[in-house]
Amino acid sequence: MMDCAAQCLQGLPRCLSYGRVFRRSGAPLVVGALVALSLLFGTPGTVAGQKTGRIEGVIADAETDEPLPGANVLLAGTDEGTAAGADGRFTIADVEPGPYTLEATFVGFQAQARDVTVSEGETTRVEFALQPSVANLEETVVVGYTEKSRRELTTSVETVDEADLKDITAGDVTSLLQGKSSGLYVTTGSGDPGADPSIRIRGTGSISAGADPLYVVDGTISGGVLPDPNTIESVTVLKDAAASALYGSRAANGVVLINTKQGERGSETEVSIQARTGFNEQTTGNFGVLDGSQLEGLHDQMDGSSYAGEDFSQDTDWQDLAFRTAMTNNVEASVTGGSENTSFYLSGNMYREEGTLEEDALTQFGGRVNVSHSVTEDFTVDTRLNGRYTDETNNPTGALYEAYTNLPWDAPRSEDGSLRTGRESDWVGRDNTNFLYPLQYNEDKSRQYDFNGTLKLDYSLLSWLSFETTNQVTLQRDDADQYRDIRTQPGSENEGELFNSYAESTTLLSSSQFSFDQSVGKHNAGGIVGFEYESNHYSGFDAEGGGVFPNLRALDVSAEALDVQGTITKSNFVSGFSQFNYNYDRTYFASVSIRRDGSSKFGENNRYGNFYSIAGSWALDNEPFADGWEEVQELKLRASYGTTGNASIGDFITRELYNFGTPYNEEIGARPTQQGNPDLTWEIARKTNVGVDVSVFDRVDLSVDAYRRVNDDLLQNVPQSSLTGYTSQIQNVGKVRNQGLEVSLSTINFQEGFRWTTDFNIGFNSNEVLELAGGAPVPDAPNANQRLEEGEELRTWYMRKWAGVDPETGAPLWEKKITNDQGTVVDTELTSNYNDATLQMLGSASPDFTGGLRNTLEYRGVTLSTFFNFVYGNKVYHSARELFDSDGGYLTYNYMELEDDWSRWQEPGDEATHPKPVAGGNRNSNDVSSRYIEDGTYLRLKNVRLSYNLPSAWTRSVSLQSASVYVSGDNLLTLTDFSGMDPEVGLDGVAGTKYPISRKVIFGLGVSF
């Protein structure tokens, strides 16, 4: 201890991490006491000597004016220095008179130097205002089952901290990650507040198996419950094998680590409250539907339309009736603090977001308790409890679809003001529905109950060896109710219908490990050996009843039972893992990890799999030859290689089974539904990564990574001839490669007076299917109208190629390839016969690159930040145009407005983009073809936020620690050529009758005391 304190006084940077380690175990008090003692004993001597001078001062954060306790000061060229106290003040006594350079340093801040002159018997005063540095090399990052400082990392990880995460207003953490980490692609197909976005790390490598990353919360594999956004301290994305291999059979698609907030030992209790409220409205992009007279114009042009020449006085805006300006409200409160042996973090929050679609709303109540207590010096208990209640109300009608397709000519209400059903004889629209009618009566609700409890015991066996065990239970329950009133069309058949369902899942996880840490001279070694067991159970039940008197909601009132369904499924994992780290002088780093996993999901012949990784890094800036590189804080090269697995498949798919869920005539029926495959095993991802981390001038931080991931033995649903009795069998075949480049760059552009920082990230990924079962292309995979083919990208569109409109006849044209006897294409001609047109590969739904750009300007407590995200080069199939851009195919659906550079064919000689409109359709012109493939590239102003932190002098006068107000706007602007409401679509690349994302304007207020 004394040894360390002495080193600290020398101000050596590597000491800082020791300081941190000690603080974690309650040492700051001890250090503080030592400092106080030294002052007590030192000061009298100073007074007595009178031949020396003293330096007094204060060290504060230049941005917030907050004091920086623990910051170090050192007289350059001497051993003399000290650390600032709780109020940021420091004193160095007994300084020989003369000129000095005084340096102040602190973790996460740029060092600052001042020239001072000390005179005999006098006190020199110095004030330091430290600027935050762009990167914090000593910040600890949780990786796998261990923690490391950033400097020690050998792997490719990227961390998004709380401030950057929480600019957007959303109820789930995944939405917040969009655009914030290079190589992370987050996209959502719906603006429904309850919709889950899809997330991919470094492209999609799996075909039939799931390709979602593994979520790990506070170091433990998540049982499916992710923390509420307000309780998240940071999110770290583990991308390469070295970082993720410890998670073995489930880490092939990367790992997202989420760390929740913790209290700090020995800190004062702090209460913080945040409240925000605002408005949401639908984004409509370049899209619009025709109004009544525009639609009349179209029918006047249309061949054979029975509505040509008709004049409708009605002009209903169905979009306006379906959508609304909605509200978002959010209140969060937390209490954090600690005593000598205990730290705690308690939080509660309420989040409510109304959807822009009428009736749609999401309400969440969440709470978290994180408590850590040291029972003895060697034994720590850590408890984390997280609960959440989610209530969702969905629009129970076809409003979303009908808003696009209902005719402006149909009035929603009759003359007496009552709502029309759509079945009136003068209703023109195709579907004969008016969503406002069932909206009065019907209901569609769901509720979710999530709970996660973790108990962690940590016991220090020896000074270098500890044992840790984590035990976690995750409970989830989903309920859904649907009510279909007898007065509405959906409920009429059975005289009112009620549908109730519940599903619950339980995940138990127990993980135990020994950790060791030992340093001998410049050799530092550490490692873990552990064991893990996980068991999953899922069961569900639903029932439907008919004959329900209006406005009753419990199934017992139903006059007849209509349907009963149920499901139960189980799986488990047994794993052993170990990892060893070694570094020499914190310059050369190496790590090795091994994991063995067994799972019930796999065939009896291949139940266990082994995964490993090796990684190394070299901190060039620590080399003797780098001694003169004053401006280089970090220059590190990293390389890693390893394997991970993918087990995201159904629970019993390796077995040959008869399914008893196939009754006939109300009697038991069974049929063979699954072919066995006892050899089935993990999908393996082999990942290679090389990267460089550079940090210079305290103002520029750059990471560049190049990677290659080859997923082998893919779990693939191999299509089979129907003659076999099955349409597919899951096999370990095929290979997909993802490779790419990622850059993340953070800079402080300006920091004199006002501060301007920029964060930029971009990830390029290219994908190729290397090998398929038997080499043959797979139709309609992974999604409809796409095809897997060796040498092509996954998610490549495969359909007929649109060739425009015949100027003479206005008929649609497609490409037809003429092949010779050998099957090679010798010529291309155009055809108006859809069947004759040739199916071809027409570009991929995956983007070439994605990324984000943040700029932050700060001046005297006022902060303005803007955040853009962008997606480039993906092809979107705008499937909804089959419905509302059908050239008469759907005679009585509404039509979309033509984009500026589109035109309809009217007479011979017209060079048009749209065929002649013909009632009943013009030769399948609206059938699936590249006509509806559009560029999905967009640049979106995801967030703008203006906030003001009230001056601390002012807040302290009203007993507040801090107070801030802000206004924030989400999705204010989107630049795109896409013709629909919103270019952001699900991973499959299909834009249907979309629920567009919301544009939000939020006002917020935060105080802490």
Add this chain to the structure above:
Amino acid sequence: MLFCLILLAVVTGCDGPGGVDPSDRLPPEDAVNSIDGLTAATQGNYNRFVSGGYYHYARHLFYMKEFPGDNVSLSGATTDPLFYSHTLGHKKNQTSADNVWTLGYEVIYGANRVIDEVEPGQSAERDQLLGENYFLRALAHFQLVNIFGRPYAQGRDNLGIPIAKSPDPDAQAPRNTVGEVYDFVVEDLKRAAGLMTQKKSNVYGSEEVAQALLSRVHLYREENQKAIEYANEVITSGRYALIQDSTQYVTWPTRSPEENDQTIFAYKFTEEDNKDFGAIGSMYYTSPSGKGWGEMYASKEYRDLLDQHPDDNRRGFIEAKRDDTGDVEQRNGYPIHYVKKFTGQGGNVTLSSPVILRLAEMYLNRAEARAKLDRDQKALSDVNKIRKRAGLSGDALYEVSELGGSQTALDIVLRERRLELAFEGHRPLDLWRNGRDMVRSYPGIHTETNIAPGLNASTTPATQTIPPDHPRVVHFIPEREIELTDMQQNP
């Protein structure tokens, strides 16, 4: 250390990766090792005809067999695959063809599993199950070969479908000829008829059901004497009767098959199997509360034929939708004439158990066979039997003296088959297998879109005469299956 021991104890008490079993499925050895298991496995094969969601086997089967014909008129374009079956603008990747193909072979595979498991002659109960599976295998082959292969009468050597006669068929086998498939079907049905001795209800296979199908198969094969013999077996079995009461007759779709004496075999749909908007009847009828698409109507030509005799009780299956003033309402300019042959079972608008075989067909099979054997008098007597049941009498009945000139006994039989079996999937094949043109010169979306290649679009209205040798008399083999097997595609 103590903790480690506790932990070890906890973990060893848990299931290992091998110790978890499913709760809703069983391995084959547990499923088919008992008579109950074999019964369940047979039930599961019937299940394929009725299960599924919006798109299911029975829906596709009835639409693909009926909609190419002249009894129906569609009131607007749709992307539902039925559209292409109706306009004959078949697509190579048509969902309905893909679906029927896959489900049909699932029936065949499931039947083969049971056939493989059961030795004949062990017990009557086992033989019955074995017979039912032979029947199901034959039925599926027969239905598929008539959708994807040309009519038998056009030549035995045309390509049919691959025969699958074991649970482990050669998936790369080329298509068998139509003749081979028909031979296989006849063999299976004869074996089935011999094995089945139990009289289950008319939603299961039985000796008479196999014989009834044999009557049809032989009729299609132009083996007229055999068609008559098997029809006679069924007619004289005493298990079935024509519904003589007019009110009872037109309401038969509203009753369960077991309550209809005329039904020989039907696919039983229960409340649980109700397909709502995906039901067969949904396309034909919209209830006052809006249930059902109601977009496919009885054609003007069919209605005119039916309306020749106001007493004909079969008019009761057609219902015009009228507004308050009594005028027939229109959809996209086409008058709405609903068809109610697949609606209202147990009071449920979209529920029906579609009939595969019924007694009237046996009379009409016999009539057609007799007409072809020049036994005109007997043929007309069969036809009159049906017409009397339809409430007709006097001049509305046929006499041999009316024959000659432009009208033959076969003409009369085919017209009666059309009237009686309309919408049940007979009409197009009845024309084409007899070498006759399908003429659809009445209003409907088919005249506007005119997708079938080779039809003349330049006339107004576009020509809608589909000759029996037209390539689109049959559907394309699913594109997916072609890609997986190198099977030869239909032209």
